[in-house]
Amino acid sequence: MDAGxxxxxxxxxxxxxxxxxxxxTGWAQREEARIAARAEHRRERREPRLEAYRAFISATSDLREQSTFFTVRDLVPDDLDEVTTDLLxxxxxxxxxSALEVSLAGPRRVSKEAIKxxxxxxxxSTNV
Incomplete structure (x- = not known):
């Protein structure tokens, strides 16, 4: 073999x-970008759900606080004042x-429980 x-x-x-x-290198960069995009997509989907769930839990806790008085029939007075019923x-x-927001945010099984x-x-509230 010669030098040339x-x-x-x-x-x-x-x-x-x-x-x-x-x-x-190009393939590795594409894979890395795909992984980052997937993680960002998951975060974008999870964040609204988190806010909807947080609001629903807060509203449900408020309802529980207002309705504890009504859960035992013997404790409910015959005449209720307007302030108590208005708060309920x-x-x-x-x-x-909040349940509407949760049902829109999903997933389906969480939506069903929120509606229940x-x-x-x-x-x-209708029985009071």
Whole structure:
């Protein structure tokens, strides 16, 4: 093998190695970008759910606080003042709005449970 052929083969091997490294780097960068995009998508989906769930839990806790008095029939007086009933109806109304947000945020099984809780709250307020 003469020096000219060795130089050409060396240059060819170097260029093939450089192209291979560039392709591997490009593939790795695409995979990294895909992983980052997937993580960002999950975060964007999770964040509204988190806020909806937080609001629903808060509204449900408020309803529980207002309705504890009504859960035992023997403790409920015959004549209720308007302030007590208004607070209960406001709590039920807040919970209905929060349940709607939760049902829109999903997933389906969480939505079903939120609607069940909202219906129980509505039944409680209509029985008072």
């Amino acid at each position: 052929l060795a130089a050409v083969l060396g240059a060819l091997a170097g260029s093939v190695a450089t192209i291979g490294a560039a392709l591997a 109806f406001q709590a039920v109304s807040g919970m209905k709005e 809780i909202q219906r129980l709250g509505s039944e409680l």
